[in-house]
Amino acid sequence: MTTKNLIIENLKKEIAHFEKGASSEHVGIVTEVFDGIVRASGLSTIKSSEMVTFPGGQTGVALNLDESSVGIIVLGDYSKIKEGDEVKATGKILEIGVGDAMLGRTVDVLGNPIDGNGKIVTTKTYPIERVASGVITRQGVDQPMQTGVKAIDALVPIGRGQRELIIGDRQTGKTAIAIDTILNQKGQNMKCVYVSIGQKDSKLRKLETRLREGGAMDYTVIVSAGASDPAALAYIAPYAGVSIAEYFMDKGEDVLIVYDDLSKHAVAYREISLLLRRPPGREAYPGDVFYLHSRLLERACRKNQDYGGGSITALPIIETQAGDISAYIPTNVISITDGQIFLETDLFYKGIRPAINVGNSVSRVGGSAQIKGMKKVAGTLKLDLAQFRELEAFSQFGSDLDESTKAQLERGKRAVELLKQPQYSPVLVEHQIVSLYALTKGYLDSIPVVKISEFEAGLIEYAEQNAKSFMKQIREKKMWEDDGEAELKQAIEDFKKVFA
Amino acid sequence: MAASRTKELAHVLFETTDGKTEAEEKKALKQFAAYLAKKGLLKDQDKIIDAYRQLYNEKHGIVEALVTLTERMHETTKLELREALKKKYKAHEVHILEKVDQRLIGGIKIQIGDTVYDSSLQNSLKQLQAQLLK
Ligand SMILES: Nc1ncnc2c1ncn2[C@@H]1O[C@H](COP(=O)(O)OP(=O)(O)OP(=O)(O)O)[C@@H](O)[C@H]1O
Ligand SMILES: [Mg+2]
Numbered sequence: 001m002t003t004k005n006l007i008i009e010n011l012k013k014e015i016a017h018f019e020k021g022a023s024s025e026h027v028g029i030v031t032e033v034f035d036g037i038v039r040a041s042g043l044s045t046i047k048s049s050e051m052v053t054f055p056g057g058q059t060g061v062a063l064n065l066d067e068s069s070v071g072i073i074v075l076g077d078y079s080k081i082k083e084g085d086e087v088k089a090t091g092k093i094l095e096i097g098v099g100d101a102m103l104g105r106t107v108d109v110l111g112n113p114i115d116g117n118g119k120i121v122t123t124k125t126y127p128i129e130r131v132a133s134g135v136i137t138r139q140g141v142d143q144p145m146q147t148g149v150k151a152i153d154a155l156v157p158i159g160r161g162q163r164e165l166i167i168g169d170r171q172t173g174k175t176a177i178a179i180d181t182i183l184n185q186k187g188q189n190m191k192c193v194y195v196s197i198g199q200k201d202s203k204l205r206k207l208e209t210r211l212r213e214g215g216a217m218d219y220t221v222i223v224s225a226g227a228s229d230p231a232a233l234a235y236i237a238p239y240a241g242v243s244i245a246e247y248f249m250d251k252g253e254d255v256l257i258v259y260d261d262l263s264k265h266a267v268a269y270r271e272i273s274l275l276l277r278r279p280p281g282r283e284a285y286p287g288d289v290f291y292l293h294s295r296l297l298e299r300a301c302r303k304n305q306d307y308g309g310g311s312i313t314a315l316p317i318i319e320t321q322a323g324d325i326s327a328y329i330p331t332n333v334i335s336i337t338d339g340q341i342f343l344e345t346d347l348f349y350k351g352i353r354p355a356i357n358v359g360n361s362v363s364r365v366g367g368s369a370q371i372k373g374m375k376k377v378a379g380t381l382k383l384d385l386a387q388f389r390e391l392e393a394f395s396q397f398g399s400d401l402d403e404s405t406k407a408q409l410e411r412g413k414r415a416v417e418l419l420k421q422p423q424y425s426p427v428l429v430e431h432q433i434v435s436l437y438a439l440t441k442g443y444l445d446s447i448p449v450v451k452i453s454e455f456e457a458g459l460i461e462y463a464e465q466n467a468k469s470f471m472k473q474i475r476e477k478k479m480w481e482d483d484g485e486a487e488l489k490q491a492i493e494d495f496k497k498v499f500a
Numbered sequence: 501m502a503a504s505r506t507k508e509l510a511h512v513l514f515e516t517t518d519g520k521t522e523a524e525e526k527k528a529l530k531q532f533a534a535y536l537a538k539k540g541l542l543k544d545q546d547k548i549i550d551a552y553r554q555l556y557n558e559k560h561g562i563v564e565a566l567v568t569l570t571e572r573m574h575e576t577t578k579l580e581l582r583e584a585l586k587k588k589y590k591a592h593e594v595h596i597l598e599k600v601d602q603r604l605i606g607g608i609k610i611q612i613g614d615t616v617y618d619s620s621l622q623n624s625l626k627q628l629q630a631q632l633l634k
Contacts, residue, residue, distance in 0.1 A: 014533035
C-alpha cells in the first residue's frame with residue numbers, strides 16, 4: 001500500500017469520528033421563551049433565516065443574532081414551547097409555496113389562504129430570503145409604470161423596476177395611492193402583490209373588496225400579517241411578498257409590489273430585537289435595521305432580455321410623525337429608494353387630494369420611462385406650478401399685481417385644481433395628456449376654477465369621440481403628430497362652446 | 501462546492517501531510533477532519549479525497565491506470581504495459597488497477613485520468629454497428 005492510500009485511510013477514520021458526532025452539531029436547547037420568540041443555545045452552524053423545528057412540530061426561523069445564542073421566531077402556536085426543549089436545524093432557508101393559483105387570493109406570510117376560499121395549490125417553493133439579482137442580469141428603467149394618479153404620472157413618473165417611496169403622516173392617503181395604482185394596472189400586463197403589515201382586519205377586508213370590485217384581484221395577491229398577529233409574522237411578511245413577486249418576475253413578467261407599511265415592519269423588528277435583548281441603538285432600533293430594508297428593496301429590479309426581461313417595481317410606504325422625515329427609519333428608506341412621493345396633512349385638509357407635495361417629491365429614474373407625449377405637457381406643467389408657488393407666497397403681501405402675474409396665478413390655480421383626483425378613479429395616461437394639454441396651452445384659463453373637474457371629465461369624453469386620431473397616435477406612438485394636434489385643438493375649442 | 505475550493509482543500513491536505521513524520525501527519529489529519537466538520541464539508545469528502553489523490557499523483561509523478569480485461573492479466577503483459585505507460589507519460593511510477601469485465605468480450609480498455617483507450621471487442625462492434633446503420 002502506498003503512503004497516499006494510507007493517508008486517505010487515516011483521514012477517513014478521522015472523518016468517521018466526526019460524522020458520528022454530527023447529529024448533535026445541529027441541535028440547540030431552548031433557553032428562553034417570549035411572546036412568539038425563543039432564544040436557544042447551540043445551533044452554532046445555523047444560517048440566518050434557516051428553518052428550525054420544535055418537538056411539537058412547530059416551525060421557527062432563526063434570526064442569526066449573536067455568537068452564543070440564536071433568536072428564533074416561531075411561526076404558529078408557540079404556547080407549548082418551553083425552556084429545555086430541543087430545537088433542530090433543518091439546513092433549509094424558510095420557503096413559501098408560490099404559483100399562479102395565488103392570484104386573487106389573500107394569504108398569510110407562509111402562503112396559507114386566509115380568505116376562506118379554500119386551498120391554494122402551488123407549483124414551486126421559493127426561499128423568502130434571497131440575494132438580489134446581480135448587476136449583469138439587470139437593465140435600466142425605461143418602461144413606464146402608469147399609476148393613473150395624474151400628479152404622479154405627470155410630475156413624479158415611475159418606471160418598471162423602480163423603487164419609489166410613498167411617505168407621509170397618518171391618514172394622508174398613502175394607502176389610497178397604492179390601491180389606485182394597483183387598480184390602474186388592469187390590462188397593463190402587470191401582476192401585483194400587496195403586502196399588508198399590521199393593519200386591522202376590517203381595513204384589509206374593505207381594501208380587498210375594493211380591489212375585487214375593480215377587477216384588480218384577477219392579477220393581485222395580498223399577503224397579510226395583521227395587527228393582532230405576533231411581531232414575528234409582521235417581520236417575515238415583506239420578504240414573503242417579494243418572493244411571490246420574484247416567482248412572477250422569473251417568468252418574465254412585470255410585477256408591482258406595495259409594502260404597507262415599512263414603519264410598522266421596523267417596529268415589529270424592534271420589538272423582536274428588544275425581547276431578545278439586543279443592544280438598542282438610535283430610537284431603540286437595533287443597529288442592523290438599515291440592512292432590514294436595504295436587502296428587501298434591493299430585490300426590486302428590471303431584468304434584461306437575457307434574463308427573461310421581468311421586473312419588480314416596489315412602492316414601499318413609510319408613515320412619518322408630524323412630517324418629520326429626518327427620523328431614523330424615514331432617512332434610511334429614503335436613502336435606499338429611487339425617489340419619494342411626499343404626502344402632507346396640510347394639503348390634505350386644504351382639500352388638495354391626493355395630498356402630494358409636488359415641489360418636494362422626486363423620481364430619480366422614472367423620467368426616462370415617461371412616454372413622449374406626457375413628457376411634453378409635463379414640462380410646461382412643472383414650470384407653471386413652480387412659478388405659481390413663488391407668486392402665491394408673494395401675492396399674499398401686495399394687492400397690486402400686474403396682468404401677467406395675475407394670469408400666472410390663475411393658471412397655477414387651475415393646474416392645482418386639475419391635479420386633484422378622487423379615490424378609486426385612476427385616469428388613463430392618454431386622458432391625462434388631453435387635459436394637461438388643454439391646461440398648458442391656456443384653454444382652461446377662461447374656465448372657472450370650480451368647474452375645472454367637470455370640464456375635464458366632459459372634455460375627455462368629447463375628445464374620445466372627436467379627436468380620434470390624436471388618441472390613436474398617443475396610444476400607438478406615445479406622441480401626437482401635427483394632424484392629431486390640430487384635431488385636438490379643434491375639439492377643445494368646440495367643446496368649450498358646448499360647455500359654456 | 502466549487503471545484504476551486506475542493507482543489508484548495510486537497511492542496512492543504514497534501515502540504516500538511518507530504519513528507520511529514522507520522523505524528524505530524526496524524527495531527528494534521530485530525531485538524532483537517534475537524535475543519536471539514538466545522539465548515540459542514542464532510543459531505544464533500546469524496547470529492548476532496550479524489551482531488552487529493554490526483555494532486556498526490558501529479559506531485560509524485562505517479563500515473564494510475566485502470567485496466568479492464570475479460571480475464572486476469574499475464575504478469576508479462578502487465579510489465580510491458582507498465583513500461584509503455586511510463587514512457588508515454590514520463591512517469592516515475594505507474595500503478596495498475598485491474599478490473600475484470602466480461603462485457604468487453606475481448607481486447608483491453610485502459611483509463612488514465614479522464615482519457616480512455618478502448619480497444620475492446622465490445623467497442624469495435626459498437627463502432628461497426630454505427631457504421632452499418634449510417
Ligand atoms: N384622493 C382622495 N380623495 C378623497 N379622499 C381621499 C383621497 N385619498 C384618500 N382619501 C381618504 O383619506 C383617508 C385616509 O386615506 P388612506 O387610508 O389612504 O391614508 P393612509 O395615509 O394610508 O392612512 P393610515 O395612516 O391610516 O394608513 C381615507 O378615508 C380615504 O378614503
Ligand atoms: Mg394606510
